[in-house]
Amino acid sequence: MVTLLLDSSRLEVVLSGAEKAMAFRKRNIEIERDTIDRVQLVDDAWTWLRGIPQPGTHLRGIVAMGTWRSAAADDFVIARRHRKGVVIxxxxxxxxxxxxxxxRHGLELVKALRLDVQGEPTDVIDIVADAPSS
Structure with a gap:
């Protein structure tokens, strides 16, 4: 499972060695916070796939990892089975x-993105757990 690290300027999707290999990617995904337009929690991430893997790994209904190219856009995907997820x-x-x-941490990501985060990149789970209750 990916780890989501957040600081004041960016979100980093930290990939395991296996995820990097299956996604044909050497680096983690870095997303500047000001490029995030919308975050949606979804019940079945698999239904949001569009296009074909180029490069990537696709075992229908089991795993989809890598860059998915379509006529409309390029997406980065790490999807396992028909599980809950997040679309950014x-x-x-x-x-x-x-x-x-x-x-399983989509809700924590949404909550963490609403907070003013300072310092070193921190796992979104820890950010939400340490946030003062409102």
Whole structure:
């Protein structure tokens, strides 16, 4: 499962070694916060796939990882089975128009993005846990 790190200026999607290999990617995904247009929590991330993997790994209904290219856009995808996830729509990102991830921590991501985060990049789970209750 990906780790989501956030600081005041960017969100980093930290990929495991296996995820990097299956996504044919050497680096993590870095997203400047000002390029995030919308974040949606979804019940089945698989239904949001569009296009074909180029490069990427696709085992129908089991795993989809990598860059998904369509006529409309390029998306980055890390999806396992038919699980809950998050869809991050981007504007002005140099590589992708959307990032699609299966994660149990989508709600924490949404909450963390609403907070003023300072210091070193921190896991969104920790950011939300340490936030003062309102």
């Amino acid at each position: 729509d981007l504007v002005g990102h140099p590589e992708f128009q959307r990032v699609l991830l299966t994660t």
